[in-house]
Amino acid sequence: xxxxxxxxxxxxxxxxxxxxxxxxxxxxxxxxxxxxxxxxxxxxxxxxxxxxxxxxxxxxxxxxxxxxxxxxxxxxxxxxxxxxxxxxxxxxxxxxxxxxxxxxxxxxxxxxxxxxxxxxxxxxxxxxxxxxxxxxxxxxxxxxxxxxxxxxxxxxxxxxxxxxxxxxxxxxxxxxxxxxxxxxxxxxxxxxxxxxxxxxxxxxxxxxxxxxxxxxxxxxxxxxxxxxxxxxxxxxxxxxxxxxxxxxxxxxxxxxxxxxxxxxxxxxxxxxxxxxxxxxxxxxxxxxxxxxxxxxxxxxxxxxxxxxxxxxxxxxxxxxxxxxx
Amino acid sequence: xxxxxxxxxxxxxxxxxxxxxxxxxxxxxxxxxxxxxxxxxxxxxxxxxxxxxxxxxxxxxxxxxxxxxxxxxxxxxxxxxxxxxxxxxxxxxxxxxxxxxxxxxxxxxxxxxxxxxxxxxxxxxxxxxxxxxxxxxxxxxxxxxxxxxxxxxxxxxxxxxxxxxxxxxxxxxxxxxxxxxxxxxxxxxxxxxxxxxxxxxxxxxxxxxxxxxxxxxxxxxxxxxxxxxxxxxxxxxxxxxxxxxxxxxxxxxxxxxxxxxxxxxxxxxxxxxxxxxxxxxxxxxxxxxxxxxxxxxxxxxxxxxxxxxxxxxxxxxxxxxxxxx
DNA sequence: TTGAAAGCGCTAACAC
DNA sequence: GTGTTAGCGCTTTCAA
Numbered sequence: 001x002x003x004x005x006x007x008x009x010x011x012x013x014x015x016x017x018x019x020x021x022x023x024x025x026x027x028x029x030x031x032x033x034x035x036x037x038x039x040x041x042x043x044x045x046x047x048x049x050x051x052x053x054x055x056x057x058x059x060x061x062x063x064x065x066x067x068x069x070x071x072x073x074x075x076x077x078x079x080x081x082x083x084x085x086x087x088x089x090x091x092x093x094x095x096x097x098x099x100x101x102x103x104x105x106x107x108x109x110x111x112x113x114x115x116x117x118x119x120x121x122x123x124x125x126x127x128x129x130x131x132x133x134x135x136x137x138x139x140x141x142x143x144x145x146x147x148x149x150x151x152x153x154x155x156x157x158x159x160x161x162x163x164x165x166x167x168x169x170x171x172x173x174x175x176x177x178x179x180x181x182x183x184x185x186x187x188x189x190x191x192x193x194x195x196x197x198x199x200x201x202x203x204x205x206x207x208x209x210x211x212x213x214x215x216x217x218x219x220x221x222x223x224x225x226x227x228x229x230x231x232x233x234x235x236x237x238x239x240x241x242x243x244x245x246x247x248x249x250x251x252x253x254x255x256x257x258x259x260x261x262x263x264x265x266x267x268x269x270x271x272x273x274x275x276x277x278x279x280x281x282x283x284x285x286x287x288x289x290x291x292x293x294x295x296x297x298x299x300x301x302x303x304x305x306x307x308x309x310x311x312x313x314x315x316x317x318x319x320x321x322x323x324x325x
Numbered sequence: 326x327x328x329x330x331x332x333x334x335x336x337x338x339x340x341x342x343x344x345x346x347x348x349x350x351x352x353x354x355x356x357x358x359x360x361x362x363x364x365x366x367x368x369x370x371x372x373x374x375x376x377x378x379x380x381x382x383x384x385x386x387x388x389x390x391x392x393x394x395x396x397x398x399x400x401x402x403x404x405x406x407x408x409x410x411x412x413x414x415x416x417x418x419x420x421x422x423x424x425x426x427x428x429x430x431x432x433x434x435x436x437x438x439x440x441x442x443x444x445x446x447x448x449x450x451x452x453x454x455x456x457x458x459x460x461x462x463x464x465x466x467x468x469x470x471x472x473x474x475x476x477x478x479x480x481x482x483x484x485x486x487x488x489x490x491x492x493x494x495x496x497x498x499x500x501x502x503x504x505x506x507x508x509x510x511x512x513x514x515x516x517x518x519x520x521x522x523x524x525x526x527x528x529x530x531x532x533x534x535x536x537x538x539x540x541x542x543x544x545x546x547x548x549x550x551x552x553x554x555x556x557x558x559x560x561x562x563x564x565x566x567x568x569x570x571x572x573x574x575x576x577x578x579x580x581x582x583x584x585x586x587x588x589x590x591x592x593x594x595x596x597x598x599x600x601x602x603x604x605x606x607x608x609x610x611x612x613x614x615x616x617x618x619x620x621x622x623x624x625x626x627x628x629x630x631x632x633x634x635x636x637x638x639x640x641x642x643x644x645x646x647x648x649x650x
Numbered sequence: 651t652t653g654a655a656a657g658c659g660c661t662a663a664c665a666c
Numbered sequence: 667g668t669g670t671t672a673g674c675g676c677t678t679t680c681a682a
Contacts, residue, residue: 012675041455045675048675066397076392091400091404350667
């Protein structure tokens with residue numbers, strides 16, 4: 001900046017004025033400074049600006065797994081929602097590990113991010129309230145606001161589970177399994193409860209998803225599921241359903257003749273699987289967009305914390321069928 | 326920090342020492358300072374640190390579209406590769422728009438990021454060389470190094486196209502279409518050329534992918550493709566192949582009996598489509614991991630720019646078949 | 651309309 | 667082993 005000032009024959013503060021309040025500088029001077037900036041290829045130093053109190057354009061996004069297509073699309077919504085305000089997304093994955101989440105929250109605070117959008121891995125929100133209290137706005141994603149003093153974007157997960165359960169009941173199913181993981185994120189736990197309340201006999205199946213992928217774990221769980229003799233299985237998401245279809249095919253179990261399958265998320269491939277997957281759809285891009293808007297609103301004068309709530313929708317396809325007698 | 330010093334009864338520089346060079350501080354003093362830090366809940370200010378020359382832990386990742394499962398997984402590889410060094414990923418999508426890319430590069434430089442990993446949208450790398458020359462390391466992703474003075478992670482795209490073409494030739498196909506977009510990223514263009522060189526009659530089909538999704542555009546292109554009377558179609562990626570299968574089903578065209586289809590990327594769903602998709606697999610997570618490693622190496626003493634090259638692999642499934650006579 | 655100067659929070663050289 | 671001190675690049679009064 002000093003160099004720009006020298007070349008333009010003005011003082012640093014005039015250069016600063018051209019950058020921050022161009023209206024206050026004489027047109028002729030402004031032009032000279034602009035030319036100097038272009039000639040030198042001057043790029044302002046964000047760190048120095050921040051130190052002077054200008055808010056950072058960076059927003060932290062803490063998700064469970066960026067490689068998961070659901071989260072990837074949510075993040076794209078966040079990115080686009082923030083882009084209008086010139087903000088950038090610092091994207092992090094926790095793999096559902098509370099300690100990783102704690103570490104990331106620390107790092108983000110240190111970076112003075114404008115705010116944090118988080119799908120919590122830790123069941124206790126105390127940590128998040130503390131971050132918020134310290135001055136970094138926090139928006140919950142895929143988590144209900146309840147009485148928390150934070151903004152939240154939520155999907156009615158229990159309803160999603162119930163929709164799947166009621167659909168299966170109507171088809172005559174009574175023994176229904178839920179394929180989840182040994183440790184599930186909040187939304188999956190809430191779906192399970194919604195399903196449990198909607199069905200007769202509920203069979204809880206848990207996968208250990210450590211080393212292999214979710215799909216492989218689901219394929220490997222096929223035998224255990226079949227042994228329980230359910231007539232239908234609801235999976236924690238479409239990827240698990242995909243793997244389960246694989247595993248069932250290997251066992252010679254026909255879907256939906258022998259077993260009905262329901263997925264969750266309605267990823268683009270769901271409609272083209274063999275058989276086309278019945279699933280529960282939830283908005284993805286819109287979730288991210290809403291979270292971005294809530295976060296941007298945090299800075300504004302009359303801001304009050306609020307919740308934006310989305311409804312899931314059952315999409316019936318060919319992987320579920322009426323129970324044969 | 327001053328507050329911590331006051332509480333611990335030491336000077337700010339002692340606090341600084343505890344944070345940056347703990348070994349130099351007397352254990353007793355160190356403990357007192359640590360306790361003060363915990364009690365106050367002090368969080369260091371990254372901006373101030375940066376201003377003093379400590380490198381930023383943030384790395385920019387500029388991709389074409391974070392919501393694309395291929396890029397999402399690449400980014401996850403980047404994230405994990407950088408995590409070991411305590412770095413965070415600022416993830417951006419360009420949607421293949423050169424002006425967006427330019428804007429993002431500017432923003433990233435302003436943030437003094439440690440480096441930038443980029444899948445270029447702009448065909449001319451001049452801009453990237455300039456960024457690198459100015460002191461922000463740049464690693465090319467999904468782009469060959471060639472004579473550029475940058476590190477690069479590349480996949481042999483032409484080979485990928487050739488593999489698809491040779492597979493189809495062996496099955497007796499001669500009229501082969503390539504389904505791409507009106508404006509394709511570099512890798513897709515290179516695959517097209519590889520395919521063109523491997524087949525007899527090459528039919529170039531371009532989709533306009535602006536408002537709807539790639540899958541929908543591909544479904545809509547089914548009619549145009551059929552009119553060209555190819556016996557096989559290679560798609561720019563699996564998502565397009567998925568859409569095309571949809572469109573063909575609506576037209577009553579059977580795959581592979583009437584038309585063979587080849588995808589690209591081998592996304593998890595490819596093996597479970599109806600029919601299971603023949604596709605060209607390329608490493609995704611590994612690409613990101615390699616890029617992260619190259620970037621981290623940029624800071625080290627004897628660093629020399631180099632290219633890490635991956636080979637694509639043909640995965641034959643049920644969507645391609647020998648040409649009936 | 652422009653310039654001089656103070657200071658944001660921190661690090662590191664140096665003196666004690 | 668600990669404290670004093672001088673900036674890092676910028677914004678923002680305030681004075682000229």
